[in-house]
Amino acid sequence: MSHPDDHQRRKLPQFDFDKYESLYKDFHSNPELSGQEAATAARVAQHLRSSNAYTIHEKIGGHGIAAILANGPGTTVLLRADMDGLPVLEQTDLPYASKATQRDKNGITQPVMHACGHDIHIVSLLAAADHLLAVRDSWSGTLVLVFQPAEESGKGAQAMVDDGLYTTLGVPIPDVVLGQHVLAFRAGTVALGHGVVFSAGDSFKITFFGRGGHGSAPQDSIDPVVMAASVVIRLQTIVSREIDPRDEVAVVTVGSIKAGETENIIPAHATMLVNIRTLDEKTRGRVLASMERIVKAEANASGALKEPTIEQISGFPITRNDPECTDRLMKTFKNGFAEDFDPNYRGNMASEDFSILATAVGKPSVYWVIGGVDPDVWDDHVKNGTYIPGNHSPFFAPVAKPTLIVGPQALCAAAMEFFDGGDHHDS
Numbered sequence: 001m002s003h004p005d006d007h008q009r010r011k012l013p014q015f016d017f018d019k020y021e022s023l024y025k026d027f028h029s030n031p032e033l034s035g036q037e038a039a040t041a042a043r044v045a046q047h048l049r050s051s052n053a054y055t056i057h058e059k060i061g062g063h064g065i066a067a068i069l070a071n072g073p074g075t076t077v078l079l080r081a082d083m084d085g086l087p088v089l090e091q092t093d094l095p096y097a098s099k100a101t102q103r104d105k106n107g108i109t110q111p112v113m114h115a116c117g118h119d120i121h122i123v124s125l126l127a128a129a130d131h132l133l134a135v136r137d138s139w140s141g142t143l144v145l146v147f148q149p150a151e152e153s154g155k156g157a158q159a160m161v162d163d164g165l166y167t168t169l170g171v172p173i174p175d176v177v178l179g180q181h182v183l184a185f186r187a188g189t190v191a192l193g194h195g196v197v198f199s200a201g202d203s204f205k206i207t208f209f210g211r212g213g214h215g216s217a218p219q220d221s222i223d224p225v226v227m228a229a230s231v232v233i234r235l236q237t238i239v240s241r242e243i244d245p246r247d248e249v250a251v252v253t254v255g256s257i258k259a260g261e262t263e264n265i266i267p268a269h270a271t272m273l274v275n276i277r278t279l280d281e282k283t284r285g286r287v288l289a290s291m292e293r294i295v296k297a298e299a300n301a302s303g304a305l306k307e308p309t310i311e312q313i314s315g316f317p318i319t320r321n322d323p324e325c326t327d328r329l330m331k332t333f334k335n336g337f338a339e340d341f342d343p344n345y346r347g348n349m350a351s352e353d354f355s356i357l358a359t360a361v362g363k364p365s366v367y368w369v370i371g372g373v374d375p376d377v378w379d380d381h382v383k384n385g386t387y388i389p390g391n392h393s394p395f396f397a398p399v400a401k402p403t404l405i406v407g408p409q410a411l412c413a414a415a416m417e418f419f420d421g422g423d424h425h426d427s
């Protein structure tokens, strides 16, 4: 493993770290919730506009941005970064920690934090944009940058497509769509895997209807609390008793359950939030059908007078790396990052809506991950098992260096692999 400063010495593009570090700290201090990324998008557009070279479309599907650099004949490469923060109260002791708050879609004031590292993605893509423009004489093709809103809600990529990204706006249809995510592993390293790298994620709000009444009179009531409690237990049997233990993978989580206000009233209804992760369409269909069957059957078993409602609140597709494009990037990253590249990334049960930008137009995509954990902290973790906060934790704090060097390097190297005149590695 190499020292953080080694990352500036490779045959990869060199970056003015200080410039991008201050930009990063600024984005980190000013996160915005999904769908409310107005100031973030304005700063991104301002940076892109300063070069006078990119054709910029703003406010796509909310606060989405597409920036185009047409640089002669050849491949069209789309590089994507997401921009939203999360309703998390930041508890890192970073001097640039977020103190931001915002009203969520229910009007409730929430603390906001870049707890998923999307600020790393934004700045990496801006740095890559600057570099690819600076070296435009060395490649030919069309570069499309997408700064996507609302990834965390699973709605942003689809919203951009639905708002005419590839149709009315006339953004060139990419030949390949590329993206990356910072995760809690050794900073300075890059990992890529074949096949499915992120799971499908489906979330539902389920409402059970009982009959409210006095806490002393169960005979006159239908208790939605017991109904919901039975469903929680029964849903666990989907993974343990229904899917094939040899080759199917699923996670079923009940993340929220709410019913009633006090002890002596049997409430009239109960609500439950369920999250399901799967790695293939067959398992996905099977698990979703099982959930529906169990929910309805338990309500029926309780004698509910009204069928429960199941409302999908978000849906993320499976993120599947294209075999041929992944092979090309395996060589590119191996050449560029050497021992700091892991070609055997096994994937993650988290989910991403990134691939919609490719599947919407029937094109291939590749998604890789970069480490954000201080190398010394990571080494201690490997040796002693010390806890490392992951994405969405109030303590998640990627180190700026070398993460903000490796992030743009990976984007530039990957884009150049597909451009004419780029640095191909056919050996």
Ligand SMILES: [Zn+2]
Binding pocket: 116, 152, 391, 392
């Ligand atoms: Zn996230």
Ligand SMILES: [Zn+2]
Binding pocket: 116, 117, 118, 151, 181
């Ligand atoms: Zn994320």
